[in-house]
Amino acid sequence: MILQFFVLSQRGDNIVYRDYRGEAQKGSAETFFRKVKFWKEDAEGDAPPVFNIDGVNYFHVKVAGLLFVATTRVNVSPSLVLELLQRIARVIKDYLGVLNEDSFRKNFVLVYELLDEVIDFGYVQTTSTEDLKSYVFNEPIVIDAARMPPLGPASIFMQGTKRMPGTAITKSVVANEPGGRKRDEIFVDVIEKISVTFNSSGFILTSEIDGTIQMKSYLTGNPEIRLALNEDLSIGTSDYRGSGAVILDDCNFHESVHLDSFDVDRTLSLVPPEGEFPVMNYRMTQPFKPPFRINALIEETGSLKAEVTIKVRAEFNSSINANTVLVQMPLPSFTSRVTFELEPGAVGHTTDFKEANKRLEWGLKKVVGGSEHTLRAKLTFSQELHGNIMKEAGPVSMTFTVPMYNASRLQVKYLQIAKKSKAHNPYRWVRYVTQANSYVARL
């Protein structure tokens, strides 16, 4: 099935290379990288994840700045190959703790050992981190977490009033703690990515939540876990129960999840494999309250001048803060100069006019729930307008991260770990994060 597997850096360097069938021609990695690098010779543009050159099919995914590539000659399932590439990256991340070019290079021998067990003769054998532990002997060389860029306060894990830094899950699943002591804890992430499109009047045209309940288990002895969601959870619109219900359009589950109790009381039973995996993915298009409202206006103020006003309002509770908020707005291609005016008392705001691609950027370090912020920008043009200025500028797009908040109101009501003894009391950490996916206001 798979002829070759290789991993390339962003510069096209070969970091790992395996040839499973011995029938591929030399220079496949080179051929592939040149094609991807210059897919659109005149402009930036991503190459599609699957393409064919001279009868060879190339598949690639980008993970952590690396290109994971597989090749075939036959008519395979492309989603299987792409899923496999994603999964290989995840397994390697489980072993190394942190996946980037540096950790990859330091552990390339371990990676070769893993690949030997994951794929044999081009056929996938297993991608279970737990199974692989039985066969793989190299210890990972761990990158010091202190040398990693800070993840920011968005990644605080909670258990009651206790806090654990988000870097806790960058530890290797298989490496032993210093002193040989084994950790006994489990991390649960409820991560929601929000896509909203506002029209020029501020009304919502489309809105969607893509959510995932992600688990990373460091538990010893593989105990059974019960995870309870909202009792009034509905899937599909046919069994609507009441105004307070959480209504999902669809959801799917990891294969370790047993759904026997799900239809009755919305609880999931599973024996979590070691490593990181998505317990459940869900999707929701029922109307929900968006975390931010955006109002944007652009109007001409002279023959070669215009003014932009952007207003952002945080619609969540004042006890919650949003972090690393960035507002961007493309400006007319003939904009030559921009001056900014922030509201009095603005703290932690940055403004910038990106000359290269004619874009306005407004960064807000922290936004408190319930607060409202305004930016005014004066534009100077190098040529006269021909038509409607609103056609030349926009849309306004926004990225943000809001910890301890989720728009769907899907909750992990409890997380029950089967006990082996009274002294056995593993830690349970649950984190909620809402992030912007495509959050756009049209002019």
Add this chain to the structure above:
Amino acid sequence: MSRNDSKYFSTTKKGEIPELKEELNSQYKDKRKDAVKKVIAAMTVGKDVSSLFTDVVNCMQTENLELKKLVYLYLINYAKSQPDLAILAVNTFVKDSQDPNPLIRALAVRTMGCIRVDKITEYLCDPLQRCLKDDDPYVRKTAAICVAKLYDINAELAALAEIQENSSRPIFELTSSTLSKLLTALNECTEWGQVFILDALSRYKAADAREAENIVERVTPRLQHANCAVVLSAVKMILQQMELITSTDVVRNLCKKMAPPLVTLLSAEPEIQYVALRNINLIVQRRPTILAHEIKVFFCKYNDPIYVKMEKLEIMIKLASDRNIDQVLLEFKEYATEVDVDFVRKAVRAIGRCAIKLERAAERCISVLLELIKIKVNYVVQEAIIVIKDIFRRYPNTYESIIATLCENLDTLDEPEAKASMIWIIGEYAERIDNADELLESFLESFPEEPAQVQLQLLTATVKLFLKKPTEGPQQMIQAAKDVVLAEKPVITDDSNQLDPSLLDELLVNIATLSSVYHKPPDAFVTRTYLSAQKTEDDDYPEGSETGYSESPGNHANGPASPPPTAPVPDLLGDLMGTDNSSIVPPDEPTTTTGPPLSIVLPTSVGHGFQVSAQLTRQDGQIFYSMLFENNTHVPLDGFMIQFNKNTFGLAAAGPLQVPQLQPGTSARTLLPMVMFQNMSQGPPSSLLQVAVKNNQQPVWYFNDKFSFHVLFTEDGIMERSAFLETWRSLPDSNEVSKDFPAIVIDSVEATLDRLAASNVFFIAKRKNANQDVFYFSAKIPQGIPLLIELTTVVGNPGAKCAIKTPSPEMSAFFFEAIETLLRS
């Protein structure tokens, strides 16, 4: 190689290998392990460490499993190039295959199977047979995979083993009891196994509707799997069985059940989204009801990659209806003002296609197009005019009131297709445009420089203008010409991106495979170099499927060349009727998918189901026109003929086209031998090849091909270094032409030289200039014209400069294009 040449060749750095050799023989185990790691690292980045073979193999006898694995990895890579030395490792393999540790037993068998040396495989049979019966399931699993490896390496030898017992009967036969067992196994195996089982079962044909419903009931839970490959394979299975289910209620429920999982695939990573969208494109063509109410999920997200956006646009067009068109038009209008030019063009075309598709929405679509024209963005205006021309053809004499607006934008048109469309509009509605003659006259000013497409439209429009506004001439002649030129024309529809039903059927059988991503049947892109092995391993053709190739041997021209064939004459009369499809906008080939090696020169949609892919190639000193004919029509096609128009190098067919009758749904491949200097054209040199192809059932099809110059390079292009220098000096400096290739990167010198040599560009010498590498090559084109090439670059860095000296410097543009193509490929 004389000593005088040494300054042109650099020597390999030799300090590294002896150092590694010393470390590999160290008495300290840790040092040896580190040394093997360094060897593996060097191997990965492409360095040649094969000379260390013996030293690495000596590290193999060890209790340390890590070190053993590393040595085995090295052996897998280099055994083929050192077969005699690899034999030395056999004893250790055989011994390891009996080790008490099952991990070592499995490792030995797996490694032996990966070593593709015939002698190794002879020693492999006994350990393999033993491991197939091993106590440990991990060892048995590894041995089972190894049987497939053994068959691949040496089919004859494998027949002597257990496979022989099975080869006399079908290896894998699907019966209802097999089906039942596999469906049970579906619940017990891993996600990857589920994909393979579902794909295998999709070839099963249920006996009746009840069995189909039972199968579907057991497969449906797979739709809730988090692995998208499992979901897609389950969808394929369900779609297949739905063809047999007669109950409309059951079918409707299945459609309802399949919609949410298909939509959820669009929440995955962009790579999976792309694959899902290509499959959904096929599914909605067969079963539009599944996603008819889900158009909003295909609205483009602002941060989607371009390859996802393009596919979403395509599906939005297919799902657009009178019910949702207002919402859809708002979206298209927004997309038409985005930054990516290709995406904007496609959005404008999407509006035009919706106008053609939905009659009641046509006026609203035109309003949006007019709004976009007023924005005055050049490429938007041109694209809008192209689609408006198609709308005029769809709705004759209905929307011509907007012509005045179009005429305001004549000055901005610079694309041939946009010009041709505007000219067509002027000619078609000449009687309603007061100054039609002046408008056409302004286009006529640049007539000689225009491509044929524009010239043809200008001629047609001029004749139409004359007939509609006659100034003088006999009435009888005018009336007769009017009957011909102004005859009523057939109405066009929006089928430019619709697939032929038989092709759609084949692609639906191949949902969740590469075929559904490329939108091509498997035989169009699968090369059968290992025919027997692949049929065993990956036989996914439905029963009764015909092979795609019925190849005809090329007719080599051994005697004197035949008289030059007559150049084809464009069929002006046909185009005057307005029925010639050359004026219909050809579909955009998806830019996100690379086709098969031959490029499509006559798409199915243009050839009314007849498709031609072609490429000029060189084999064994002979130039061929390699062609693939595909019959996506409903009737057999035969009587194929081909002609070439005059061209710069006089390329012409050396003999007739030898293609047998093509049944519907089949294709044929042929190598047409070519001769040169038979069909010379005057005027400036061009790489354009104008071709006419005909069959007995269809009119003559004309298409343009462009040949890459390097197919003309001859095998005797190599020069002695002294001859090279002498020729370089003897040519005047004015014959030297230079060009920069900013995007070219030469990462591997060896691979580059090999690739150039394969196309008859021969390496002469190399030297160092400051920090740059300078390479010298030679090539020849027919009639003995030499080509001297100097290539300057920094290996591994972007940017290369190429200088060419030749007695025919007017050909330099083609030379540069050929060199760039070879370096880039």
